[in-house]
Amino acid sequence: MRKKIYTLCFMCSVRCPIAVVVEDDKIVSIEGNPHVPAMKGVCPKGAAAVGWLNDPQRVRSPMIRTGPRGSGQWKKVSWDEALDYTADRCKEIFAKYGSKSAVYCERVNLVTDISKTFLKAIGSPNYFSHDTICKGSVNTACRTVIGYTDGQISADWSNARHVILYGRNVFESMEVKATNALLDAMAKGAKVTSVDPRVSITAAKSDQYMMIRPGTDLALNYALMHVIIKEHLYDVKYVNRWVEGFDKLSAFVDPYTPEWAETETGIPAKDIIRLAREASQAKPAVIFHYGYRASHHPTEIYFRRSLIMLNALMGSIESPGGIFIKKGPKDAGLKAGIRKFSEQQFPAMEETRRFDGCGEEKFPIADTAHGVGAMFPSAVLNEDPYPIKVLFAFRFDPLYSNFDFQQSLRALKKLDLIVSCDINFGGTTSLADVILPESLFLERSDPLQMGAGLKPAVNRRIACVRPGFDTKPMWWILKQLAQRMGVGEYFPYETIEDIWNYQLADMGIPIADFEQKGFVSLSDKAIWWDREDGIKFKTPSGKIEFVSSLLEDNGFPSFPPYEALETPEDRFRLIVGRCVAHTNVMTQNNLYLNELVPENTLWINEKRAEALGIKDGERVEIESDTGKGQIRAFVTDMIHPEAVFMLHGFGHQEPESRRSYQRGVADAMIQDPIMDKVGGSPALDHTLVRVKKAV
Amino acid sequence: MGDYLIYTDAAKCIACHSCEVACKAKNNVPEGATLGKIVVLGPRLINGQPRMSSLFVPCFHCEDAWCMNACPVDAIRKRNEDGLVYILQELCVGCKACILACPWHIPQWDADAGKAMKCDLCMDRIDEGQEPACVAACPTNALQFGEPAQLSHKAREEYGLSLLKRNPAK
Structure with missing residues (x-):
C-alpha cells in the first residue's frame, strides 16, 4: 500500500520538511511537505538521499x-x-x-x-x-551586540526590500524555504546586492555584484557606517530607543571614509555611497546578512558585529523585511516547551x-x-x-x-x-x-x-x-x-x-x-515584538550594545582600529565555499551527488593565470605554509585577482568511499592554523598560497 | 512534447540540478546518462555584472518522432491518448539507432542493461495525476508542467495583470 509520510530531511543541517511517498517499504518519491507553502520541492541533496539507501559503500554493520x-x-x-x-x-x-x-x-x-x-x-x-x-564567530558576534546567538535570529527574506549579502551564498546553500522567500521578494521588486571576491550563483542572480578584495569586508562596512551616520541615513528613532554606544561608533568610523575604503576594498567610493543610500531608502526592510561560509578571517568577530550594527542602524532588527528574533513556545502563550533529557540532575564532574x-x-x-x-x-x-x-x-x-x-x-x-x-x-x-x-x-x-x-x-x-x-x-x-x-x-x-x-x-x-x-x-500568525517598546534584547543592558559589555568585561575592545590586509604580489588568498550539491565533507561519495559535482577545481583570475602560464583545466600545484596539493585550474574573470577559490569538502583519502577517493584537494590540507581568538572560529579564508603549474 | 510542455522560468532557476537528480533517482538512470537535462548558460560577466540563464531539456516527444521511426524492432511506441513516446525495454535490442536518429541525441544509453532508455515524462506519474519527477522536485517552481494552451493562458494572464497593476484604471 502506498502512503505519504511527513518527515524532516537530514541531507544537510537545515532539516527541510519533506513528504516521502512509500510503497512496500520502498521510497517512491521525496518532495517538499505541501503543508509548508515555501517547500515547493527539494534541493538536489534531498533528491539524492535515495542514492544512499542501498549503497554498498555505506557502513553496513558495526x-x-x-x-x-x-x-x-x-x-x-x-x-x-x-x-x-x-x-x-x-x-x-x-x-x-x-x-x-x-x-x-x-x-x-x-x-x-x-x-x-x-x-x-x-x-x-x-x-x-x-x-x-x-560559525563560532558569527554566534559570538551576535551575542556581543544583541545577546542572542545567530541561531536565535533569522531573516524575514520574503518582506525584504533590499538584501545585502557578503559571500552569503543563499542559492547554493539552499535552505528551500529561505531560497523561495528571497526569490519571492525579488519577484516583488526587492533588490539584492552581492559582495563577494568570487561570482557565486547567488551573485549571478543578484541585481548588483561588487567584486571585493578578499578579506576586506570590514573596511567596506566601516565606510558604509561612515556614510550612513554622516548623511543621517539611519533610523534615528530606533537608534535613540535601542542602541547603546552610537556616539562611540560615530567617532570610531569618522576616519573610515568611502575613499579610504576604496583603496582597501577595490570598490569605488561612489558605489559605497550609493549602496549606503539605497539600503537606507529601503529601511527598515533591509537585511545586511550576518553570516555563513565566507570571510572567515582573524578579525571575523568584528566583521560580523559590523553587520549586526548595520541592521541596527537601519532599524531592521525585529522589523518585517529585516532580521527577527525567533520566538519559542512561551512567546506563543504556552507554559512550557520541550522537556530536555540533559536538564536532569547529574553527579558533579x-x-x-x-x-x-x-x-x-x-x-x-x-x-x-x-x-x-x-x-x-x-x-x-x-x-x-x-x-x-x-x-x-x-x-x-x-x-x-x-x-x-x-x-x-x-x-x-x-x-x-x-x-x-x-x-x-x-x-x-x-x-x-x-x-x-x-x-x-x-x-x-x-x-x-x-x-x-x-x-x-x-x-x-x-x-x-x-x-x-x-x-x-x-x-x-x-x-x-x-x-x-x-x-x-x-x-x-x-x-x-x-x-x-x-x-x-x-x-x-x-x-x-x-x-x-x-x-x-504553536502560533497561527507571525509573532513580532513591538518595535517601539517590546524588543527583548538579551544583552545586560537590554539594548543593542555597539559598545559591548560582553567584550569589554572580558578585556576585548568594542572598536579596535582596522588592520589593513596585505597580500604579497606572488601569493593568493585561498577562499573556500560550498556548492549546492554537497554538505560540508559528508556527501561527496553519494551516488548522485558525486556524479553531479565529483571534484573541486581551483578558481584563478585569468590575468594572474596568464602571467603564471596556467591554462584552463590544467593541473596546478597549490601550496601554503601548511600543506600542498594538486588540483585542476578553472581560469576565469569571475574571481578577484588576489584570491583563489576552491569548494570545501573534497580530496577524500578513505579507500572505502570509492567514488570520492582522491578526487580534488581537501581545503583542510592547505589551510593554516589561524583563528579568530575572540570569536572562536578558525580563519578558514585567510591562508596565503602560491600557485604554479604542476610538473 | 506530446500533449504537454515543461516550461523553464529562468528567473527562478538557480541551477541546482534537483530536476536531474530526481529524474535519475526515480527512473534508476545509470551513471553518465541523463534523461532530463538542465542546460545552464553562465554565470558569466557582462559589463562587470554576472548573469546566467537556464533551460530544461527533456525529451520533446515529437509528433513525428525520429527515434520511433528509426527503431528496427518497434520497441519505441507512442501513446494514443497523449502522444508520449516511450521505449518498451523488453523489446529493445540495444542497436542505438534511436540515439543516432534523434536530432538532439536525447535517448540515453543504459550500459548496465545494454539498452536505450529515454524520458517518458514520467508517464506513470502523469497517469496518477502527478507531475513528472523533475518538475515535482524543482525547489523553486522554476519548472512548470502543463498543456501548452494552459501555460500560455497563465503566462498571458500574469503579463496582463502586471500591466494592469502598474496602470490601474482611474
Whole structure:
C-alpha cells in the first residue's frame, strides 16, 4: 500500500520538511511537505538521499578495526560486540585518565540533547559541534551586540526590500524555504546586492555584484557606517530607543571614509555611497546578512558585529523585511516547551575545565554550547590542559572540517580510542577503532525538534522505511553505551515513542497530532515584538550594545582600529565555499551527488593565470605554509585577482568511499592554523598560497 | 512534447540540478546518462555584472518522432491518448539507432542493461495525476508542467495583470 509520510530531511543541517511517498517499504518519491507553502520541492541533496539507501559503500554493520589506523582493515561485528568493546575500552581508559579524557563532537542534530545527556552522565565537560568551526564567530558576534546567538535570529527574506549579502551564498546553500522567500521578494521588486571576491550563483542572480578584495569586508562596512551616520541615513528613532554606544561608533568610523575604503576594498567610493543610500531608502526592510561560509578571517568577530550594527542602524532588527528574533513556545502563550533529557540532575564532574578553554581564560566569550573545535588537535597533541584519549565523532568529521589536516591526523592517531557514528566512511570514521553506524534519516525516527521562528512549531522526523543495513538510530546507540558504562538511568526510554512522550510531557500536545502534517504549529500568525517598546534584547543592558559589555568585561575592545590586509604580489588568498550539491565533507561519495559535482577545481583570475602560464583545466600545484596539493585550474574573470577559490569538502583519502577517493584537494590540507581568538572560529579564508603549474 | 510542455522560468532557476537528480533517482538512470537535462548558460560577466540563464531539456516527444521511426524492432511506441513516446525495454535490442536518429541525441544509453532508455515524462506519474519527477522536485517552481494552451493562458494572464497593476484604471 502506498502512503505519504511527513518527515524532516537530514541531507544537510537545515532539516527541510519533506513528504516521502512509500510503497512496500520502498521510497517512491521525496518532495517538499505541501503543508509548508515555501517547500515547493527539494534541493538536489534531498533528491539524492535515495542514492544512499542501498549503497554498498555505506557502513553496513558495526565494525572493529583490525589493521593499522586508516588501513581499511575491519572486522564486521554484532552490535553487542561493538558496544561491549567500546564501553570496556572507555572504562579502562577512564580508570587511568578520568572521563575528562573523552571528547564528544557532532553535527548538531535532533539527538543533540541526548548527546549532551551522555556526556554529562559519563562526566566529561568536553563537547564541540560542527557549528564552532562553521560559525563560532558569527554566534559570538551576535551575542556581543544583541545577546542572542545567530541561531536565535533569522531573516524575514520574503518582506525584504533590499538584501545585502557578503559571500552569503543563499542559492547554493539552499535552505528551500529561505531560497523561495528571497526569490519571492525579488519577484516583488526587492533588490539584492552581492559582495563577494568570487561570482557565486547567488551573485549571478543578484541585481548588483561588487567584486571585493578578499578579506576586506570590514573596511567596506566601516565606510558604509561612515556614510550612513554622516548623511543621517539611519533610523534615528530606533537608534535613540535601542542602541547603546552610537556616539562611540560615530567617532570610531569618522576616519573610515568611502575613499579610504576604496583603496582597501577595490570598490569605488561612489558605489559605497550609493549602496549606503539605497539600503537606507529601503529601511527598515533591509537585511545586511550576518553570516555563513565566507570571510572567515582573524578579525571575523568584528566583521560580523559590523553587520549586526548595520541592521541596527537601519532599524531592521525585529522589523518585517529585516532580521527577527525567533520566538519559542512561551512567546506563543504556552507554559512550557520541550522537556530536555540533559536538564536532569547529574553527579558533579570531577573536572570542569574544558579541553578547548571555552568559557575560560583562552576563549572567555565563545559559546560553551558548541565549544571551540579548532583547538581539538592541539589539545590532544600538547596534552593541554590534560591528556585526551577518547574521541566520539558522531556524524561529524573533524579531520576534513578543521584547518591543518596533517596536524589533525597526528592528533587522531595519538588517541587511544576513536568511536565513530557515521552513515558512510568519512575521514575520521576511516581512522576509527570502532564504527557504530547510524541509520539514514529516511530509516530512523528521531527526537522532536523545537522549531523556533516567527511562527514556532514542533517538528517530527519519523522513519519512512526499515534500515537496509545493520544500522541503528543514535538515541539507541547512546543509551546502549551508557548502560554498559553504568549510567543508563539518565536515558529513561526504550522506544522513540517514549522519547516523544517525555519531550511533550509539559506541552499538552498528543503525538497523534503530528500525523496530519508532520509538525504542530504553536502560533497561527507571525509573532513580532513591538518595535517601539517590546524588543527583548538579551544583552545586560537590554539594548543593542555597539559598545559591548560582553567584550569589554572580558578585556576585548568594542572598536579596535582596522588592520589593513596585505597580500604579497606572488601569493593568493585561498577562499573556500560550498556548492549546492554537497554538505560540508559528508556527501561527496553519494551516488548522485558525486556524479553531479565529483571534484573541486581551483578558481584563478585569468590575468594572474596568464602571467603564471596556467591554462584552463590544467593541473596546478597549490601550496601554503601548511600543506600542498594538486588540483585542476578553472581560469576565469569571475574571481578577484588576489584570491583563489576552491569548494570545501573534497580530496577524500578513505579507500572505502570509492567514488570520492582522491578526487580534488581537501581545503583542510592547505589551510593554516589561524583563528579568530575572540570569536572562536578558525580563519578558514585567510591562508596565503602560491600557485604554479604542476610538473 | 506530446500533449504537454515543461516550461523553464529562468528567473527562478538557480541551477541546482534537483530536476536531474530526481529524474535519475526515480527512473534508476545509470551513471553518465541523463534523461532530463538542465542546460545552464553562465554565470558569466557582462559589463562587470554576472548573469546566467537556464533551460530544461527533456525529451520533446515529437509528433513525428525520429527515434520511433528509426527503431528496427518497434520497441519505441507512442501513446494514443497523449502522444508520449516511450521505449518498451523488453523489446529493445540495444542497436542505438534511436540515439543516432534523434536530432538532439536525447535517448540515453543504459550500459548496465545494454539498452536505450529515454524520458517518458514520467508517464506513470502523469497517469496518477502527478507531475513528472523533475518538475515535482524543482525547489523553486522554476519548472512548470502543463498543456501548452494552459501555460500560455497563465503566462498571458500574469503579463496582463502586471500591466494592469502598474496602470490601474482611474
